Amino acid sequence: MRLQGKVAIVTGAVGDAGEAQARLFAREGAAVLLTDIRESEGRSLAADIAGLKNHTASFCTLDVTDEDAWGFAIKECVTRFGNLNVLVNNAGVIQSEPLLEITDQEWERVMAVNTKGVFLGTKHAIPAMKNAGGGSIINISSTSGLLAGGRGAAYGTSKGAIRTFTKYAAVQYSNDGIRSNSVHPGPFESEMIADILRSTVDKEASIARSPMGRLGKVEDVAYAALFLASDDSSYMTGSELVVDGGMTAQ
Numbered sequence: 001m002r003l004q005g006k007v008a009i010v011t012g013a014v015g016d017a018g019e020a021q022a023r024l025f026a027r028e029g030a031a032v033l034l035t036d037i038r039e040s041e042g043r044s045l046a047a048d049i050a051g052l053k054n055h056t057a058s059f060c061t062l063d064v065t066d067e068d069a070w071g072f073a074i075k076e077c078v079t080r081f082g083n084l085n086v087l088v089n090n091a092g093v094i095q096s097e098p099l100l101e102i103t104d105q106e107w108e109r110v111m112a113v114n115t116k117g118v119f120l121g122t123k124h125a126i127p128a129m130k131n132a133g134g135g136s137i138i139n140i141s142s143t144s145g146l147l148a149g150g151r152g153a154a155y156g157t158s159k160g161a162i163r164t165f166t167k168y169a170a171v172q173y174s175n176d177g178i179r180s181n182s183v184h185p186g187p188f189e190s191e192m193i194a195d196i197l198r199s200t201v202d203k204e205a206s207i208a209r210s211p212m213g214r215l216g217k218v219e220d221v222a223y224a225a226l227f228l229a230s231d232d233s234s235y236m237t238g239s240e241l242v243v244d245g246g247m248t249a250q
């Protein structure tokens with residue numbers, strides 16, 4: 001068990017990738033605090049995981065854009081599970097209009113969830129991780145944070161900012177035993193891009209960009225997060241783990 005004795009928070013845990021991370025982390029021995037804005041689904045998912053043999057999980061409502069809610073969630077985590085060792089900043093929202101069609105409000109919304117949410121989570125997790133003697137922060141960015149596309153400038157910018165922010169946290173807190181790394185998935189099957197994948201043309205275009213000839217799966221991202229959460233990656237901080245079937249290698 002790769003996460004035995006560790007306590008983890010996953011944001012956006014009701015979403016497809018977040019659920020896969022929460023299930024895998026709990027299976028690998030972590031006590032997992034699932035968080036999301038979708039309260040009733042979150043509670044039943046956490047109860048489902050907690051009902052499995054040797055699994056520990058609980059739920060706390062958390063809007064990642066709300067600083068007070070972060071303070072509450074971290075406190076809840078330490079009260080329920082005694083510590084905080086791992087934070088996966090996974091919650092995110094998509095944006096796919098062309099640049100000139102992005103409204104001021106849409107830009108602010110995407111930045112608030114995807115970028116400010118990661119900043120607030122990191123800011124509030126670090127003191128708890130210091131108390132725990134160290135920790136691992138995993139920020140789910142995207143290949144859109146590495147390379148530009150024809151649409152989604154706000155989304156890509158928000159994910160590029162995460163990449164840089166991750167390195168600041170890594171440099172400033174490595175002396176405290178806190179590691180911070182970003183994960184950059186290519187497109188994977190999930191509710192977030194379901195509309196895009198419903199179009200056969202767009203789906204085939206996405207698949208065609210991958211040398212492996214397939215889209216990603218939520219498990220591909222979850223195993224990358226597991227590696228970064230575990231002590232197997234203890235010499236990695238400030239790094240970018242790309243999980244895209246070779247899409248950005250070409």
Ligand SMILES: NC(=O)c1ccc[n+]([C@@H]2O[C@H](COP(=O)([O-])OP(=O)(O)OC[C@H]3O[C@@H](n4cnc5c(N)ncnc54)[C@H](O)[C@@H]3O)[C@@H](O)[C@H]2O)c1
Nearest residue numbers: 012014015016017037063064090091092142187188190192
């Ligand atoms: N799906 C893809 O192709 C893809 C590719 C690269 C990166 N990503 C990233 O992976 C992460 C997970 O995406 P997914 O595909 O599972 O999406 P998803 O839409 O299935 O899940 C996202 C979750 O985030 C939650 N959320 C939204 N706003 C929130 C807020 N303010 N506070 C807390 N939670 C909030 C939603 O309720 C949802 O449960 C995201 O950061 C996304 O940008 C996705």
